[in-house]
Amino acid sequence: MNKTPSPKVAARGPVDHEVRDQIVTAATEHFRLYGYEKTTVSDLAKAIGFSKAYIYKFFESKQAIGEMICSNCLQQIQADVRAAVDEVDSPPEKLRRMLKALVESCLRLFFLDRKLYDIAASAASGRWPATLVYEAFIEQTISDILQQGRQSGDFERKTPLDETTRAIQLIMRPCFNPLLLQHGLDTTDEAPALLSSLILRSLSP
Amino acid sequence: MNKTPSPKVAARGPVDHEVRDQIVTAATEHFRLYGYEKTTVSDLAKAIGFSKAYIYKFFESKQAIGEMICSNCLQQIQADVRAAVDEVDSPPEKLRRMLKALVESCLRLFFLDRKLYDIAASAASGRWPATLVYEAFIEQTISDILQQGRQSGDFERKTPLDETTRAIQLIMRPCFNPLLLQHGLDTTDEAPALLSSLILRSLSP
Numbered sequence: 001m002n003k004t005p006s007p008k009v010a011a012r013g014p015v016d017h018e019v020r021d022q023i024v025t026a027a028t029e030h031f032r033l034y035g036y037e038k039t040t041v042s043d044l045a046k047a048i049g050f051s052k053a054y055i056y057k058f059f060e061s062k063q064a065i066g067e068m069i070c071s072n073c074l075q076q077i078q079a080d081v082r083a084a085v086d087e088v089d090s091p092p093e094k095l096r097r098m099l100k101a102l103v104e105s106c107l108r109l110f111f112l113d114r115k116l117y118d119i120a121a122s123a124a125s126g127r128w129p130a131t132l133v134y135e136a137f138i139e140q141t142i143s144d145i146l147q148q149g150r151q152s153g154d155f156e157r158k159t160p161l162d163e164t165t166r167a168i169q170l171i172m173r174p175c176f177n178p179l180l181l182q183h184g185l186d187t188t189d190e191a192p193a194l195l196s197s198l199i200l201r202s203l204s205p
Numbered sequence: 206m207n208k209t210p211s212p213k214v215a216a217r218g219p220v221d222h223e224v225r226d227q228i229v230t231a232a233t234e235h236f237r238l239y240g241y242e243k244t245t246v247s248d249l250a251k252a253i254g255f256s257k258a259y260i261y262k263f264f265e266s267k268q269a270i271g272e273m274i275c276s277n278c279l280q281q282i283q284a285d286v287r288a289a290v291d292e293v294d295s296p297p298e299k300l301r302r303m304l305k306a307l308v309e310s311c312l313r314l315f316f317l318d319r320k321l322y323d324i325a326a327s328a329a330s331g332r333w334p335a336t337l338v339y340e341a342f343i344e345q346t347i348s349d350i351l352q353q354g355r356q357s358g359d360f361e362r363k364t365p366l367d368e369t370t371r372a373i374q375l376i377m378r379p380c381f382n383p384l385l386l387q388h389g390l391d392t393t394d395e396a397p398a399l400l401s402s403l404i405l406r407s408l409s410p
Contacts, residue, residue, distance in 0.1 A: 174375075190371070194371055202407035
């Protein structure tokens with residue numbers, strides 16, 4: 001039986017964000033098992049034990065749920081990268097850590113059992129808002145590290161900062177964009193170290 | 206009516222490689238219009254006007270035809286890259302030309318009207334032999350340019366040649382592998398110049 005709350009229950013029921021979290025948690029598990037693309041809101045409602053109408057009270061579409069899941073995942077990657085970068089002081093080492101953390105975190109979240117890969121793929125190809133925030137975070141992190149390295153004298157200062165930032169972001173793309181990463185799973189062992197070393201050579205003063 | 210030659214025609218008929226070429230030419234056109242994945246050998250036979258059995262005399266499978274088409278395409282890209290690299294003498298300029306020619310040639314062959322993209326995608330994901338030859342060519346071309354640049358004093362010599370070659374090949378991958386290139390079509394204007402410049406900075410002595 002569907003657990004749509006009766007008006008009485010709703011009055012003293014859980015607050016909205018709790019229900020939203022509950023839906024997102026259940027949907028994450030369901031998408032993990034059956035895939036995002038193949039699941040409809042009806043499937044989801046049945047699996048969670050809510051009515052479809054009740055889910056639509058909190059999310060306007062399947063994509064809205066997917067966006068929330070995707071946003072959680074990408075925020076996790078951003079937190080992992082931030083932690084890895086903050087762990088060390090030297091800008092060159094920060095750059096190495098950043099690339100390594102990006103690859104490891106993306107692999108864990110999107111490719112371990114291919115769990116949430118198809119949400120990430122839809123997000124990346126549909127350019128969902130969470131993807132844009134994620135890409136802006138990566139760009140900003142690169143730019144911050146570069147500025148610190150220019151200040152400390154570790155990195156050259158001749159090339160315009162924007163140009164260097166953009167070039168490094170392009171080089172890192174196959175490591176942080178799940179659509180590209182899926183075709184480079186055989187290179188994830190060697191890529192972070194090789195790419196970091198080449199980038200660092202390009203930055204030498 | 207199927208144009209399968211009668212024994213008499215076959216006796217003084219076209220030599221094998223001519224028939225093979227004829228099949229490949231017709232199949233290329235057919236795949237361009239209807240896609241490789243969706244076309245069967247029966248569709249192909251009907252379209253060309255040969256019997257299915259006659260096609261199987263020359264190619265053991267649809268993939269064998271696809272491999273020939275793909276091999277022709279990849280050879281074309283290799284010829285374009287070779288011509289672009291040979292046009293100039295300076296190793297840094299050779300490297301710039303290589304990357305530019307790779308992107309332009311791949312775009313023209315695989316993405317103009319998405320023509321032969323799905324053959325290229327099958328080839329790349331199935332690691333068909335032509336793909337391996339193509340990748341080996343790219344690796345060799347990078348290595349040759351690096352050696353010339355080390356000889357001329359344009360490039361540094363401290364980093365092991367293998368390591369530099371491999372790192373540059375990884376950076377170029379999104380430009381020459383159609384599976385990756387399809388997700389970077391919005392970056393093909395800026396990527397060759399930005400990446401070449403960064404690579405060249407990394408190679409400075």
